[in-house]
Amino acid sequence: MAATATAAEDILGTAASxxxxxxxxxxxxxxxxxxxxPRPVGSQLxxxxxxxxxxxxSGGCIEGAVVREAVEAIRxxxxxxxxxxxxxEQAWDVGLACxxxxxVFVERVG
Known part of the structure; x- marks a missing residue:
């Protein structure tokens, strides 16, 4: 559990930085x-x-699509x-065949 908290702190610390x-x-x-x-509720990018x-x-299978949407959310x-x-159908396009x-909720910071 401590590793998850540390990882979350690193993500939020990176966002702030x-x-x-x-x-x-x-x-x-x-x-x-x-x-x-592949990832539990609360996992962040x-x-x-x-x-x-x-x-x-996601462990990689939908990350590309999420990154594209995140960049758009920033914009x-x-x-x-x-x-x-x-x-x-989109799941197959991005490789989510698990x-x-x-x-995933995506929001601009600040």
Whole structure:
């Protein structure tokens, strides 16, 4: 459990540090999982306006799509809820074939 708390602190610390450097920053958080899912609820990913990232919301299978949405959220300031699941055609496009569902909330920081 301590490792998870430390990882979360690193993500939030990185977000604060990047923001202090003047970067546009977004935070993505897993809010719901169902069935087989590579990361638990609460897992986070921080992204800057150039697509640099730290953390993980999926172990890689949907990260590219989440990063694209995070960069867009930095640009337009609008939060978004992303749904990925095996019954969703988009899930196959991004490689989520693990048999589960993942919901990720993305919001601009600051």
């Amino acid at each position: 990047w923001k202090a450097e003047g970067r546009g920053v977004a935070l993505a958080t897993v809010t719901l999982t169902w069935g087989s899912s 921080v992204v800057d306006q150039n697509g640099n990232m730290m953390g993980s919301v 337009d300031g609008k939060p978004r809820m992303l749904d990925f699941g095996v019954t969703d 048999g589960g569902k993942v919901q």
